[in-house]
Amino acid sequence: DEMDVDTIWMDGEFVDWEDAQTHVLTHGLHYGTGVFEGARCYDTENGPALFRWEEHVDRLFQSCKPYEMEIGHSHEELTEATKELIRRQDLSSCYIRPLVYYGYKSLGVSPQDCPTKTTIAVWPWGAYLGEDAIENGIDVKVSSWRKHASSQIPTNAKTTGLYVNSLLAGEEARRNGFAEAIVLNKEGNVAEGPGENIFLVRDGEIFTPGLSESILDGITRNAVIRIARDLGYTVHDTVSISRGELNTADELFFTGSAAEVTPIKRVDNVTIGEGTRGPITEEIQQTFFDVVERRTDEYEEWFDYVEA
Numbered sequence: 001d002e003m004d005v006d007t008i009w010m011d012g013e014f015v016d017w018e019d020a021q022t023h024v025l026t027h028g029l030h031y032g033t034g035v036f037e038g039a040r041c042y043d044t045e046n047g048p049a050l051f052r053w054e055e056h057v058d059r060l061f062q063s064c065k066p067y068e069m070e071i072g073h074s075h076e077e078l079t080e081a082t083k084e085l086i087r088r089q090d091l092s093s094c095y096i097r098p099l100v101y102y103g104y105k106s107l108g109v110s111p112q113d114c115p116t117k118t119t120i121a122v123w124p125w126g127a128y129l130g131e132d133a134i135e136n137g138i139d140v141k142v143s144s145w146r147k148h149a150s151s152q153i154p155t156n157a158k159t160t161g162l163y164v165n166s167l168l169a170g171e172e173a174r175r176n177g178f179a180e181a182i183v184l185n186k187e188g189n190v191a192e193g194p195g196e197n198i199f200l201v202r203d204g205e206i207f208t209p210g211l212s213e214s215i216l217d218g219i220t221r222n223a224v225i226r227i228a229r230d231l232g233y234t235v236h237d238t239v240s241i242s243r244g245e246l247n248t249a250d251e252l253f254f255t256g257s258a259a260e261v262t263p264i265k266r267v268d269n270v271t272i273g274e275g276t277r278g279p280i281t282e283e284i285q286q287t288f289f290d291v292v293e294r295r296t297d298e299y300e301e302w303f304d305y306v307e308a
């Protein structure tokens with residue numbers, strides 16, 4: 001297949017790509033009742049290493065809670081399955097996609113007796129928004145679609161159904177010639193990207209919307225806050241950021257497991273800074289890649305090596 005995957009882990013078993021199937025009456029397919037993760041495994045001197053895997057698995061279990069989904073597998077089992085998938089397919093680096101969803105039993109909205117299904121896939125995936133994006137930044141469009149408010153649906157649970165909003169925002173942006181969207185929350189303040197958190201740099205200080213702004217509690221967001229503070233920057237991570245503040249930012253960038261650290265060079269018609277990757281963004285991005293590719297000994301606690 002085009003993703004170059006030959007083995008998928010499904011409910012405790014390793015199955016061939018073509019056998020990783022589900023029924024059309026799957027509850028999650030009808031109602032968006034799945035939760036998932038997106039993590040990365042990086043190529044390091046000591047072989048492939050899972051980046052902040054603990055936190056991703058913790059978030060997967062947390063995401064299940066509002067839906068009363070029970071993953072019938074332990075944290076350790078999911079970790080071992082993931083490592084085994086990477087070993088079997090001989091990958092040095094990859095993206096990791098665990099998914100937990102309600103399967104089929106009945107099709108009422110209430111999942112009643114629907115079984116909880118758990119799958120993990122891994123595949124090679126380069127820069128989410130492209131190599132050029134990492135280096136030169138991207139143009140983004142403030143979406144006409146607002147984010148779900150966390151009073152409407154828990155936005156801190158990484159739920160499959162939520163990504164219909166991400167699709168609308170992202171595709172609207174791309175139809176209009178932009179690479180990605182920025183989505184405002186119900187209050188009209190900056191929330192995040194369709195699959196990224198956002199950071200703003202102004203007068204040498206760093207700002208990112210607080211967790212009460214209807215965002216996903218991003219693991220890369222958390223890592224970048226830590227890295228930036230360790231580099232000596234002041235990071236304001238409990239703030240609201242108005243739409244207007246985007247225009248007057250010196251620098252803007254996205255973070256995410258897929259997007260890593262991606263500079264933003266234009267928002268709608270407004271050029272950000274010099275219209276290139278800003279210096280603070282570059283420093284943080286460089287440090288981030290040095291960390292994940294283990295060109296430093298720092299933050300060793302963030303890594304779980306595939307070959308024990």
Ligand code: PMP
Pocket residue numbers: 038192193194195196197215216217218219220221255256257258
């Ligand atoms: N916000 C949304 C809506 C996302 O889908 C993602 C990607 N998981 C992020 C933020 C970034 O989170 P993380 O750094 O944990 O990948």
